[in-house]
Amino acid sequence: MSLRRRKKDLTFWEKIYIPEIVKGLALTLKTMFKPKYTVEYPEVKFIPPASYRGRPVLVMEENGKERCVACGLCSRVCPPLAIFVQAAETPDEKERYPVKFEINMIRCIFCGFCEDVCPEEAIVMSKDYELAFSSREEAIYGKDKLLTPIKQVQDRINFLRQYK
């Protein structure tokens, strides 16, 4: 095995370093007066655009009920089997509702297939990216954590409609 050769040996000016250091300092100085791209997280939160795929949530209608009819398509399409839906009957017109809806956030891979396949626009990806758990049980989100008022996810729904 032969030793890797440098493509080009350093020139004399590079060899004495000083001009290179000055060049670097000049770049630093220039950047100091440009606008900042970083934010001071967690004091300042990053608010993602509508195209962002955060954790999936269930859409809650104005009347406080979920849109979901528990068809189970999200559960069927979910590649890592993160979603479990147990349907039951409701006297409402939609006949069927999820008595239990669980997303295992350890399994979830944020692919967004669930919102793609949903025939009711009932499950959408939110902007929530802050997920931390200290046990397996905590990572299973039930309806209490998933139901989100429709107002909070309206821009995602509008975004999805552009591509339907």
Next chain:
Amino acid sequence: MPKIVLDGKEIEFSQGQTIIEAAKAAGIIIPHFCWHPKLSVSGNCRVCLVEIEKSPKLAIACSTIASDGMIVSSMSDKAVAARNAVMEFLLINHPLDCPICDEAGECKLQDYAYTHSTGESRFTEEKVHKDKRVPIGPRVMFDAERCISCSRCIRFCDEIAKDPELTFVQRGDRVTIVTYPGSELDNPYSMNVVDICPVGALTNRDFRFKARVWELSSTESICIGCARGCNTEIWVRNNEVLRLTPRLNEEVNSYWMCDHGRIDTFKFVNDDSRVDGPFLRHKDKLIRAGWDEALSKAVSTLKQYTKEEIAFIASPYVTCEDNYLFARFAKSVIGSKNIDFMRHIDPTFGDDILRREDKTPNSKGAELVGAIPAKGGLSFDGIMTGIKSGRIKALYIIEDDIVSAKPELEDILSKLDLLIVHSTNFNKTTELADYVFPSSTYTAKNGVFVNFQGRAQRIRPAASTIEQDRALDGMNLSRLDKFGTPFDSWANSKQRDARATWRIIQALMQIYGIKPKYSIAEDIFIDIAKNIEAFKGLNYEILGDLGVKLKTAKPELV
């Protein structure tokens, strides 16, 4: 034999067959909704339109009698265009209910919309609205919007259940199905209309919204509702039996099964009253014990009685394997002649369609494998009088709740010094028992039932006990079973600490000093086939999915 040419393939048929029947016999399925092999031809769905050469118009394959030399095409441009048009018509008023419809996944209309439809609807107007969620019978729910008016359910009630209850009313797009005034869809076979309904218009109220069909595993089994032994499929999710459906067997039940078999024969499997682990009586209370403790204590108490003082009650609910080993235990190990089983005859239950008066699946099998009194032994009634007179002091019952079946036996059984019971669930008989061994249900074991015709048919494990592993034991798996872990709520259901009765008996025999011979149920069946004339030459493979009729069905006295 006369021949027709179907899609370029020459097929033979017998005189009088329709094109669709001839095609089916040759393994070609022409699309159909209203046609059913066991029902009369009504020809109203029009989806089986085919092109016949020299015929000016398309003809429906279900009511056109095949004649020699006919050249039929189900794939020609004209036939395909007609099928697409029919599908488009059917879908005009069919609601987009699939997300809430229980039929989704096993729906003929869904399948045909995929295979025989253009996928686009040109109909932009409002669909016709009809009644939804109509409880048309105690066990069946009707959704008028989804109905495509194929009339299969109407013809089923008229022709198979012999109880006309349904009819069409109105015309055109207002046509709907109702029950005759003052009646409802409550015949003993009503739930078969759920199976034959090609859409989700008629659905099972018991199974309603419980699970999606694609989440379930299905396993071939036999119904335990009566001596007919209808061939069934057991549908399981997360180790819970959720529904039973009939499986085609022309010799036994054709496409059908009765509602009693469909609803009443699996609820106990999921019930909280299941016996979970062995129980011993301690100061008037049954307490949980370990297997070794319970088995050795049971044997040591059994040994306190002479063989004349012990009697055995076998069961027509358990497999031939269980009864065979139980009879061997009673007759050879203990040396008792007193073994019999209780007949569960209900004259009001039988009919001339499927149901039999004998409400147990295996009384014939129990007789054949020797669960009957030996020469000079006591029969069931003899055993009971023996207990009353004090001659019989110890009784061993497997998997039969005889006290619930005959409440007057409660007083008799409470006279016993020792009562050992194998049971799947706690019941009135286990209340009196000194030892209760948990036996696995028919949904968790292999075995053979012999129906009233003398037909030996197999059951297979569909739901697992604590000792079974679905994958390693070769049970049918659903997707959830394949990929679930103990941490997933949809894969960690309760498994009971129960064993097949033959395994418990074998463990007892081992304590008596007999080396265990059998590791799986089939080992016992091979033994049965060796020793009992009726089963000669049979094994599980020969029995297959549909079973085999035994040559002789007369019990021999062993």
